[in-house]
Structures are given as structure tokens and as C-alpha cells.
Amino acid sequence: xxxxxxxxxxxxxxxxxxxxxxxxxxxxxxxxxxxxxxxxxxxxxxxxxxxxxxxxxxxxxxxxxxxxxxxxxxxxxxxxxxxxxxxxxxxxxxxxxxxxxxxxxxxxxxxxxxxxxxxxxxxxxxxxxxxxxxxxxxxxxxxxxxxxxxxxxxxxxxxxxxxxxxxxxxxxxxxxxxxxxxxxxxxxxxxxxxxxxxxxxxxxxxxxxxxxxxxxxxxxxxxxxxxxxxxxxxxxxxxxxx
Amino acid sequence: xxxxxxxxxxxxxxxxxxxxxxxxxxxxxxxxxxxxxxxxxxxxxxxxxxxxxxxxxxxxxxxxxxxxxxxxxxxxxxxxxxxxxxxxxxxxxxxxxxxxxxxxxxxxxxxxxxxxxxxxxxxxxxxxxxxxxxxxxxxxxxxxxxxxxxxxxxxxxxxxxxxxxxxxxxxxxxxxxxxxxxxxxxxxxxxxxxxxxxxxxxxxxxxxxxxxxxxxxxxxxxxxxxxxxxxxxxxxxxxxxx
Numbered sequence: 063x064x065x066x067x068x069x070x071x072x073x074x075x076x077x078x079x080x081x082x083x084x085x086x087x088x089x090x091x092x093x094x095x096x097x098x099x100x101x102x103x104x105x106x107x108x109x110x111x112x113x114x115x116x117x118x119x120x121x122x123x124x125x126x127x128x129x130x131x132x133x134x135x136x137x138x139x140x141x142x143x144x145x146x147x148x149x150x151x152x153x154x155x156x157x158x159x160x161x162x163x164x165x166x167x168x169x170x171x172x173x174x175x176x177x178x179x180x181x182x183x184x185x186x187x188x189x190x191x192x193x194x195x196x197x198x199x200x201x202x203x204x205x206x207x208x209x210x211x212x213x214x215x216x217x218x219x220x221x222x223x224x225x226x227x228x229x230x231x232x233x234x235x236x237x238x239x240x241x242x243x244x245x246x247x248x249x250x251x252x253x254x255x256x257x258x259x260x261x262x263x264x265x266x267x268x269x270x271x272x273x274x275x276x277x278x279x280x281x282x283x284x285x286x287x288x289x290x291x292x293x294x295x296x297x298x299x300x301x302x303x304x
Numbered sequence: 305x306x307x308x309x310x311x312x313x314x315x316x317x318x319x320x321x322x323x324x325x326x327x328x329x330x331x332x333x334x335x336x337x338x339x340x341x342x343x344x345x346x347x348x349x350x351x352x353x354x355x356x357x358x359x360x361x362x363x364x365x366x367x368x369x370x371x372x373x374x375x376x377x378x379x380x381x382x383x384x385x386x387x388x389x390x391x392x393x394x395x396x397x398x399x400x401x402x403x404x405x406x407x408x409x410x411x412x413x414x415x416x417x418x419x420x421x422x423x424x425x426x427x428x429x430x431x432x433x434x435x436x437x438x439x440x441x442x443x444x445x446x447x448x449x450x451x452x453x454x455x456x457x458x459x460x461x462x463x464x465x466x467x468x469x470x471x472x473x474x475x476x477x478x479x480x481x482x483x484x485x486x487x488x489x490x491x492x493x494x495x496x497x498x499x500x501x502x503x504x505x506x507x508x509x510x511x512x513x514x515x516x517x518x519x520x521x522x523x524x525x526x527x528x529x530x531x532x533x534x535x536x537x538x539x540x541x542x543x544x545x546x
Contacts, residue, residue: 091456096446119451161467202466204338209361214333214459221460222467224444225403 066096068171072223073099074216075136075143077191078182080106085124086116087213088180093120095220100127101136106182116213133179133191137242141174142167142282145187145195146215148208156280157198160219164226174239178219183212193272194246196279240283248288248295249275255295308338310413314465315341316458317378317385319433320424322348327366328358329455330422335362337462342369343378348424358455375421375433379484383416384409384524387429387437388457390450398522399440402461406468416481420461425454435514436488438521482525490530490537491517497537 074092079085079102089100100123107113109124117124130136137143144163167176179195181187192198201210201218210218240248253271256262262270281287316334321327321344331342342365349355351366359366372378379385386405409418421437423429434440443452443460452460482490495513498504504512523529 087453087456090451090453093449094445094452094456116453118453119449159467159470201463202470203336204466207335207361209332210336211329211332211358211360211459214329214336214456217453217456217459218463221443221463224446225401225464227444 066227068168068227069096069223070098071171071173071175072097072167073101073136073140073175073177074220075101075103075133075177075179076105076212076216077103077133077179077187078106078185079180079212080183081212082107082110082113083116084183084212085109085127086113086118086120087211088216089113089117089123089127090120091213091217091220093123095217095224097220097223098123098126100124101177102127102129103133103136104131105129133194134243134246137177137179137194139175140177140242141239142170142197143177143179143195143242144197144199145179145181145192146199146201146219147181147186147192148200148203148210156196157200159202160199160222161226163197163199164222168223168226170239177242178216180212180215189272193275194242196282237284237286240285240288244285244288245278245283248283248291249278251292251295255298258299308469310410310469311338311465312340313413313415313417314339314409315343315378315382315417315419316462317343317345317375317419317421318347318454318458319345319375319421319429320348320427321422321454322425323454324349324352324355325358326425326454327351327369328355328360328362329453330458331355331359331365331369332362333455333459333462335365337459337466339462339465340365340368342366343419344369344371345375345378346373347371375436376485376488379419379421379436381417382419382484383481384412384439385419385421385437385484386439386441387421387423387434388441388443388461389423389428389434390442390445390452398438399442401444402441402464403468405439405441406464410465410468412481419484420458422454422457431514435517436484438524479526479528482527482530486527486530487520487525490525490533491520493534493537497540500541 074088074097076088092100113124114121144167170176201215203210252274257264316330316339318330334342355366356363386409412418443457445452494516499506
């Protein structure tokens with residue numbers, strides 16, 4: 063069924079999960095809503111019998127789970143990564159509710175891979191991990207008790223995407239977004255260039271790179287823009303070298 | 305906060321739950337979204353340490369849980385009960401997605417109590433239990449695997465209600481709805497009257513009462529209409545007796 067293509071392009075990335083029951087609950091939550099692509103980054107537990115029991119009829123999702131050593135590896139072929147967090151006012155990234163984000167995520171997922179990123183039960187996602195994601199997703203919750211269980215958070219996001227499928231007239235994004243990998247490579251190249259220029263002091267970097275990352279996140283970097291920026295950086299280095 | 309009054313008027317009713325972990329997960333799912341009123345009908349398990357562990361910071365919801373021997377008792381002071389089910393085409397009740405239902409449920413819950421009713425993990429709700437609810441709620445899901453975990457189902461509904469709070473300009477319902485108790489009493493009186501009339505044969509009732517229940521469910525019986533119907537039934541019996 064053509065309408066389900068977006069769901070097949072949505073990857074759930076669980077970072078440093080510590081409870082096997084949550085792995086199983088996430089797998090079941092995904093399959094019930096039609097998602098199947100689960101990646102674990104540096105898990106702190108095994109896919110054990112408890113995980114399989116909680117997965118119930120979604121054991122196949124656990125069996126196809128990919129285990130990776132870094133968030134970058136899990137996002138390499140992803141066009142847009144959205145981090146699920148409780149409200150973080152200290153971060154300057156674009157933030158949306160799941161309901162606001164769902165139609166846009168589904169639109170992109172018609173042709174490119176999208177990732178939903180969830181941190182560990184105890185620590186959530188580090189600032190460094192959050193900065194690797196273009197969007198932040200804030201699930202509305204009770205300000206007096208906002209502690210959404212990890213499996214329940216996956217369920218809410220997966221539900222929101224499936225429920226929004228019906229409501230949305232999906233439009234292809236106008237331009238193809240850059241992959242996570244190419245965006246990270248570009249930003250790394252930018253950082254090196256700024257160091258070479260003496261504009262960024264690695265011993266005292268301040269908030270420069272986070273602010274630049276935010277700029278790229280807000281812009282929604284496209285594939286062709288990567289080529290443009292690489293050209294710019296190459297020209298900067300050439301002038302300096304020349 | 306005035307906008308949260310609707311959530312305080314929403315009761316979650318779990319019928320014949322068999323896994324304590326699901327009681328805890330439901331309590332946590334509720335509290336995270338700002339719900340607090342949990343009722344258990346004829347539970348098949350205890351509120352034990354597993355339930356408390358899964359409830360995490362929502363143990364207070366478990367501590368205030370009311371345990372009742374019948375669904376009617378749990379719904380006595382409720383104006384509108386909505387049963388959460390997988391798709392049931394054999395039932396003629398009005399059915400909605402959570403997204404369609406949420407603004408209406410929140411509107412009613414501004415002034416009257418609303419219940420979300422969930423069946424057991426294995427058997428769901430019986431037809432008799434479903435017929436006691438005015439609405440059916442069908443959570444969108446994967447037709448190839450629609451087995452939503454009980455705690456996850458509570459999470460989805462609670463999330464949908466909270467997320468819809470922000471999107472909805474809540475309007476008070478135009479008329480006060482009848483309580484579940486008064487609706488059931490009216491339908492029972494109707495049934496007796498039909499038996500007295502010889503129109504309903506208790507030995508061979510066919511689908512008459514389910515169809516009448518559906519009629520009342522679709523109509524959204526109001527308080528003043530109960531008085532009208534009682535008057536009608538009284539008149540019918542009076543004519544027969546006279």
C-alpha cells in the first residue's frame with residue numbers, strides 16, 4: 063500500500079537503553095503502528111527473554127534490530143533526525159510537538175529516511191547527541207510529572223505518525239534533503255576551516271559550533287546546498303593557501 | 305489552570321486486567337498526561353510491587369485507584385463512556401478515532417465526567433460491556449498486527465486528549481448529558497416495558513435490545529430526555545394497566 067511507504071522509511075533509534083523490557087515495548091509499539099526499522103546505539107542491556115516477552119507478536123522487529131556503536135552510524139543515511147526530549151529551554155534547536163512535526167516527517171519519509179531518536183531512561187540524550195539531530199520533539203505532558211516511559215514515548219510518536227497519515231495530504235518535499243552523514247561532514251569541514259582561519263580557538267570554543275549547528279538545523283540543509291557550502295569552504299581554504 | 309479541568313474529569317476504567325505491570329504502566333501514562341482518576345473493575349491481579357515499579361513516580365495514582373465489582377458501578381456518575389477497542393465491525397455502535405473523539409470528550413469533560421474503558425489483555429471487552437458504552441474508540445493501527453498493549457493504549461488515549469487540549473477551542477456542550485446510571489435505568493425500564501407489552505420475548509430476544517441501545521448511544525441521551533422517555537414509558541404502562 064502506497065500510503066504506508068512513509069512509515070517504512072522511519073527508523074527508531076534508541077540510544078544507550080538500559081531496560082530490556084523497554085526494547086520489547088518499543089518493538090511492539092512500532093509494529094502496531096506499522097514501523098519496523100529499529101536501531102540500538104550502544105545499548106546497556108541485551109535483547110533477552112524479558113525484551114521478547116514484552117515485544118509479544120513483534121519479536122521479528124527485535125530480530126531485525128541493528129546494533130551500532132555511535133549515533134552518527136545510526137543516522138548516516140538519514141535525511142532528518144528528530145530527537146524526542148522533554149522540554150529543554152537551554153537548547154536553541156527548532157522544537158515541535160509531535161503533532162506539528164508528523165506531517166512534515168511523513169512528507170520527507172515519502173522519499174527519504176527519517177529517524178526518531180530516544181535517549182536513555184536515566185539520562186536522556188546528551189547535548190552532543192541532541193545537536194546531531196535537526197529537530198527536537200517535545201511531547202506535551204504534565205509539567206508536574208513529565209517522566210514519559212521510553213516504550214510509551216515510542217508508542218506516542220509511532221501513533222502520532224500513523225494517525226497523521228490519514229489526516230495528511232502528503233506532498234513530496236520540494237528539494238531533496240542532505241543526508242545526516244553529508245551534513246556532519248560539512249559541519250566538520252566548516253569547523254576545521256574556522257580553526258585554520260584562527261576564528262575558532264579549540265582551547266576556548268565557546269558556543270560557536272552549537273550556534274552554527276543550529277543554523278544548519280533550522281535551514282534544513284538540502285543535498286545541493288552541501289555542494290555549494292563545500293565549494294565555499296574550498297574557496298576559503300584556497301584563498302588562505304594561495 | 306482552567307484548561308486542565310477537562311483532564312480532571314476523565315476517568316480511566318480498566319476491566320478485568322490480569323497483568324500488574326499494565327496497571328503500573330497505565331497509572332504512569334495517565335499522570336504524565338495529567339489524568340488521575342483510575343478505576344479497576346473486577347481486576348484479575350493485585351496492585352503489587354511490579355505495578356508500583358512500573359508506575360514509577362505515579363504510585364499516587366495507584367494509591368487512589370477505586371476497585372469496583374461491575375462496569376455499571378464504575379460508570380454510574382459518568383456522562384459519556386467510550387470503549388477503546390480494536391475494530392469491531394460486528395457492533396453497530398458509533399465508532400471514532402481518538403483524534404476525532406478527543407475534542408468532543410474534552411468538551412463534555414469541562415462540566416461532566418467522561419470515562420475511557422479498556423478491556424482485559426486477553427479478551428478485550430465483552431459485547432455486553434461494549435454496549436454499556438456510548439462510543440467506541442478505534443485506535444489506528446497496523447492491520448497485520450493491531451495488538452496494542454494495554455498500558456500503551458492508555459498512553460495513546462491520554463496523549464491524544466492532552467495534545468488535543470491545546471488544539472481545541474473548548475465549547476461547553478449545549479445540553480447536559482444524562483448520567484450512565486440514569487441511561488441504564490431508562491433502558492432497563494424500556495426493556496421491561498417491551499416484555500410486558502409482549503413485544504420482546506425474553507426467551508428469544510434476537511437483536512432488539514442491542515439495537516435500541518445503539519439508538520440511545522447515537523442520540524447522546526440528555527438529562528432532560530431521560531425525563532421525557534420515562535414519561536413515555538410510564539404512559540405506555542398506564543394505558544396497558546388502565
